[in-house]
Amino acid sequence: MLKTRLDLARIQAARQAIDPLFLDSPLYPCVGLGTELGCAMSLKLETVNPVHSFKARGTEIIASRLSASGLSAVVCASAGNLGQALAWSGRGRGIDVTVVASRSAPAVKLERIRALGADLVLVDGDYDVACERAAAISRERGVPRVEDSVDLGTCDGAATIGVELAAAAGRFDAVLVALGTGALASGVGYAVKSLAPGTEVICVQPQGAPAMTRSWHARSVLTTESVDTIADGVAGRVPNPDALADLLVVADDAVLVEEASIKRGMRLLLDHAGLVVEPSAALGVAAVLEDRDRFAGRSVATVVCGGNVDMEAYLGWVGVGPVPLVTGAAVSG
Amino acid sequence: MLKTRLDLARIQAARQAIDPLFLDSPLYPCVGLGTELGCAMSLKLETVNPVHSFKARGTEIIASRLSASGLSAVVCASAGNLGQALAWSGRGRGIDVTVVASRSAPAVKLERIRALGADLVLVDGDYDVACERAAAISRERGVPRVEDSVDLGTCDGAATIGVELAAAAGRFDAVLVALGTGALASGVGYAVKSLAPGTEVICVQPQGAPAMTRSWHARSVLTTESVDTIADGVAGRVPNPDALADLLVVADDAVLVEEASIKRGMRLLLDHAGLVVEPSAALGVAAVLEDRDRFAGRSVATVVCGGNVDMEAYLGWVGVGPVPLVTGAAVSG
Numbered sequence: 001m002l003k004t005r006l007d008l009a010r011i012q013a014a015r016q017a018i019d020p021l022f023l024d025s026p027l028y029p030c031v032g033l034g035t036e037l038g039c040a041m042s043l044k045l046e047t048v049n050p051v052h053s054f055k056a057r058g059t060e061i062i063a064s065r066l067s068a069s070g071l072s073a074v075v076c077a078s079a080g081n082l083g084q085a086l087a088w089s090g091r092g093r094g095i096d097v098t099v100v101a102s103r104s105a106p107a108v109k110l111e112r113i114r115a116l117g118a119d120l121v122l123v124d125g126d127y128d129v130a131c132e133r134a135a136a137i138s139r140e141r142g143v144p145r146v147e148d149s150v151d152l153g154t155c156d157g158a159a160t161i162g163v164e165l166a167a168a169a170g171r172f173d174a175v176l177v178a179l180g181t182g183a184l185a186s187g188v189g190y191a192v193k194s195l196a197p198g199t200e201v202i203c204v205q206p207q208g209a210p211a212m213t214r215s216w217h218a219r220s221v222l223t224t225e226s227v228d229t230i231a232d233g234v235a236g237r238v239p240n241p242d243a244l245a246d247l248l249v250v251a252d253d254a255v256l257v258e259e260a261s262i263k264r265g266m267r268l269l270l271d272h273a274g275l276v277v278e279p280s281a282a283l284g285v286a287a288v289l290e291d292r293d294r295f296a297g298r299s300v301a302t303v304v305c306g307g308n309v310d311m312e313a314y315l316g317w318v319g320v321g322p323v324p325l326v327t328g329a330a331v332s333g
Numbered sequence: 334m335l336k337t338r339l340d341l342a343r344i345q346a347a348r349q350a351i352d353p354l355f356l357d358s359p360l361y362p363c364v365g366l367g368t369e370l371g372c373a374m375s376l377k378l379e380t381v382n383p384v385h386s387f388k389a390r391g392t393e394i395i396a397s398r399l400s401a402s403g404l405s406a407v408v409c410a411s412a413g414n415l416g417q418a419l420a421w422s423g424r425g426r427g428i429d430v431t432v433v434a435s436r437s438a439p440a441v442k443l444e445r446i447r448a449l450g451a452d453l454v455l456v457d458g459d460y461d462v463a464c465e466r467a468a469a470i471s472r473e474r475g476v477p478r479v480e481d482s483v484d485l486g487t488c489d490g491a492a493t494i495g496v497e498l499a500a501a502a503g504r505f506d507a508v509l510v511a512l513g514t515g516a517l518a519s520g521v522g523y524a525v526k527s528l529a530p531g532t533e534v535i536c537v538q539p540q541g542a543p544a545m546t547r548s549w550h551a552r553s554v555l556t557t558e559s560v561d562t563i564a565d566g567v568a569g570r571v572p573n574p575d576a577l578a579d580l581l582v583v584a585d586d587a588v589l590v591e592e593a594s595i596k597r598g599m600r601l602l603l604d605h606a607g608l609v610v611e612p613s614a615a616l617g618v619a620a621v622l623e624d625r626d627r628f629a630g631r632s633v634a635t636v637v638c639g640g641n642v643d644m645e646a647y648l649g650w651v652g653v654g655p656v657p658l659v660t661g662a663a664v665s666g
Contacts, residue, residue: 021362025361026359026361029354031354031381032381032382032383045359045361047606048361048362048364048365048376048606049364049365050365050368052607270609274381274385274609274610274640275607276603276609277607307607315648315653320645
């Protein structure tokens with residue numbers, strides 16, 4: 001029995017609150033990617049649902065709970081994906097959703113939050129500044145606030161991914177999961193370690209946003225002054241102590257990767273899986289790239305956690321383009 | 334009992350000859366795409382294997398048979414994907430593979446054929462010119478020739494996709510399949526109509542390469558003078574009469590789609606599934622776009638048959654770019 005805020009029975013029950021279209025996401029081996037990386041690599045694809053990230057698993061639980069309590073408004077800070085997901089889940093239940101995000105979040109994320117009918121409040125500054133503003137709005141308006149990794153619904157939602165990974169035929173030697181606030185990593189980690197304790201759970205964060213990883217190694221909360229990474233979905237400075245405590249129980253390791261590896265990971269996912277993903281979704285591949293020996297010959301799964309990316313930026317990162325003026329297949333002789 | 338060249342017991346047996354990494358490809362609903370199209374749309378993803386197309390299902394069967402016969406050389410004409418797949422299957426069995434392709438085939442396909450160790454012969458002209466040259470090489474060298482839709486291994490391989498579609502939980506009202514030489518369509522169609530006769534099998538071909546579709550409607554072989562489509566994988570002028578005969582038994586319909594619909598289909602697969610696919614793989618989506626009423630509210634599956642596409646051309650087709658000189662997320666205010 002792992003001592004965390006999470007609970008397997010509660011997670012299984014919470015699954016019932018999630019629209020099935022967000023559950024049982026594709027999980028498949030990508031042999032070409034594995035060959036490139038020197039291990040057997042499977043992808044858990046959280047990007048083919050209507051919000052293109054795993055976040056709706058959590059917001060479905062939360063919005064369902066709000067709805068049952070007769071609440072009709074909610075606010076959250078978001079790097080972009082939580083806001084989209086909460087907007088989706090709120091819309092279907094008549095809940096007014098306010099999302100606070102950084103003005104510098106990817107345009108596609110901000111556009112989709114608006115398109116889903118949420119009230120979008122933009123702040124100058126990063127994700128943690130947005131968190132402060134969301135807290136203020138919550139107090140001023142007296143509406144509940146959804147906080148990633150603090151609100152247990154966000155962790156329980158993520159944990160349903162871990163349940164699915166643990167139920168997969170064959171056993172994974174390791175599961176690689178993006179680390180930001182810790183909701184995804186602690187949720188997936190808790191479920192995997194509870195149901196398949198032999199599987200290693202490894203969290204991956206960018207060198208440019210290392211607060212939670214450093215905290216995990218120090219076993220106490222460490223913050224950073226700033227963040228500098230293309231992986232906008234995991235770019236936090238201020239870890240939550242409860243999320244860290246859970247992560248200390250369920251994660252076997254937390255590693256940092258360089259920006260170049262994230263970009264290379266995105267490119268490999270394009271070349272071998274035909275997938276366009278956001279930087280955070282390539283962290284697992286980046287971790288293998290930086291430590292091939294550790295994963296050599298092993299069976300590894302990674303959660304492709306989000307696909308919301310500005311294409312212009314994406315193409316620059318993966319090194320495709322520029323687009324020629326005349327379209328048509330190139331000629332090889 | 335459908336009277337064709339295909340046979341269910343033979344297909345099931347042939348499955349054993351196929352490297353499992355090409356079997357049981359991902360099949361999943363893409364709700365966002367379905368919402369856009371007004372139907373429930375599932376994708377059968379044939380693009381995550383090492384040759385990024387369904388063709389290796391067939392070449393595994395063929396190469397296995399050649400190997401058992403002690404043959405050590407083979408030639409094929411290819412639009413690009415069959416050649417890659419045969420190169421892959423031959424390499425693992427010590428078979429020398431010669432691929433004849435059009436000089437104007439996508440560069441990525443030609444490069445990958447070479448990278449897999451095949452001898453690549455380029456011809457001026459289209460796929461049917463390559464077929465003539467492959468036939469000549471076969472005669473001159475006395476080596477067997479693999480001919481798409483004529484060699485039953487190519488149809489049996491494709492049929493294994495149909496077996497998997499028919500075995501899926503729930504029943505599809507319709508399966509949309511790209512139509513070129515007819516191997517994919519007749520193979521998938523035969524298996525689906527044998528195992529799930531209530532499922533409609535609809536073949537989709539570009540207006541710019543309509544020979545097989547016109548032949549199907551005329552119930553006799555009609556050829557065209559030329560082809561003009563971005564869907565290089567299905568751009569044939571000269572249907573094979575045996576393939577047509579099979580298709581007349583197993584297909585419920587054959588439709589033609591415009592180039593703009595193919596491009597739009599590729600864009601929708603990018604936006605909703607995060608997938609970069611080649612034009613032929615978007616034919617099914619294109620067919621729904623051109624006849625929404627026919628598919629409204631129905632459960633539809635389409636085979637995403639190939640992902641080998643030159644990125645520069647692709648980006649032009651889907652309308653992304655140009656890439657800015659300075660990379661980084663765009664700012665929205």
